[in-house]
Amino acid sequence: MVSRLPISPQLFAIFSALIAEKVGIHYEAGDRELLGDKISTRALEVGFDSLLDYYYFLRYDPAGAAEMDALIEALVVSETYFFREFVQIDVAISEFVAPRVLAGKRPRIWSAACASGEEPLTIAMLLAERGMLDKVELVASDVSERALARARAGVFSPRALRGNAPPPPYAEKWLRAMPDRVTVSDELVRAVRWRRVNLLDTQEIASLGGFDVIVCRNVLIYFHDNTARWVVNTLSGALAPGGVFLVGVSESLLRLGTALACEERSGAFFYRKVA
Numbered sequence: 001m002v003s004r005l006p007i008s009p010q011l012f013a014i015f016s017a018l019i020a021e022k023v024g025i026h027y028e029a030g031d032r033e034l035l036g037d038k039i040s041t042r043a044l045e046v047g048f049d050s051l052l053d054y055y056y057f058l059r060y061d062p063a064g065a066a067e068m069d070a071l072i073e074a075l076v077v078s079e080t081y082f083f084r085e086f087v088q089i090d091v092a093i094s095e096f097v098a099p100r101v102l103a104g105k106r107p108r109i110w111s112a113a114c115a116s117g118e119e120p121l122t123i124a125m126l127l128a129e130r131g132m133l134d135k136v137e138l139v140a141s142d143v144s145e146r147a148l149a150r151a152r153a154g155v156f157s158p159r160a161l162r163g164n165a166p167p168p169p170y171a172e173k174w175l176r177a178m179p180d181r182v183t184v185s186d187e188l189v190r191a192v193r194w195r196r197v198n199l200l201d202t203q204e205i206a207s208l209g210g211f212d213v214i215v216c217r218n219v220l221i222y223f224h225d226n227t228a229r230w231v232v233n234t235l236s237g238a239l240a241p242g243g244v245f246l247v248g249v250s251e252s253l254l255r256l257g258t259a260l261a262c263e264e265r266s267g268a269f270f271y272r273k274v275a
Helices: 009-023 029-045 051-060 064-075 086-102 118-129 145-153 169-173 186-191 202-208 225-237
Strands: 108-111 137-142 175-177 182-184 192-196 211-215 239-246 261-265 268-272
Touching: 009 029, 009 051, 009 064, 029 051, 029 064, 051 064, 064 145, 086 118, 086 211, 086 239, 086 268, 108 118, 118 137, 118 169, 118 186, 118 192, 118 211, 137 145, 145 192, 182 186, 186 192, 202 225, 225 239
Parallel strands: 108 137, 108 211, 137 192, 211 239
Antiparallel strands: 175 182, 239 268, 261 268
């Protein structure tokens, strides 16, 4: 029985182009064997003994769209955890969300590409601690329905709590850590509006409306610069005037030529849409 289908440089080129077209994930030449292993596993699972045949099925068959979604599930990285890069989130709530609530507004926050949901649930916890959970609309999205299902269930592996991101003292009110899992308060899970969204789908993004804060952290690193620039411009269009865009601490939008202004608040960096 065949355990792996070989991926030639030519097959790698057409598969990587297809994946970049559908979800934006960029693969370098050095990733050929890694990508080949994942594609081969999926192709064999659904009965293909040729990667070229599998490619043509994905590209041209009417049933290919559903299978493309399944392949994407196998490819996307859903690595995240609670309180990741916590200071930036904390400052964003204090500096940009709380003042809007005090002014009688209902701010909207979008956690884009949230993976299994630890980030938006961390945001929900911060809002709840400040008495703002019911005064803010919180949307979280990912391209992976499997990851979103884990988020909606509110049950995570112990790795969702990491030693490099120690929880604040009040976390015990909202999280229950057990040897084999971490569970989250139903109140926090229900407070988030979970949506499947492909960041390359402009119509889907437009349907979400405008936001005061967009969090898209540790995502753009998986895109080619041209794709990342396009995604940033699209998401910036969903920002309200004066709204802020958050990226990971190791990421920068400056090389992409964004029109957003980079600002520093209390040691955290943000990109603001100038009113």
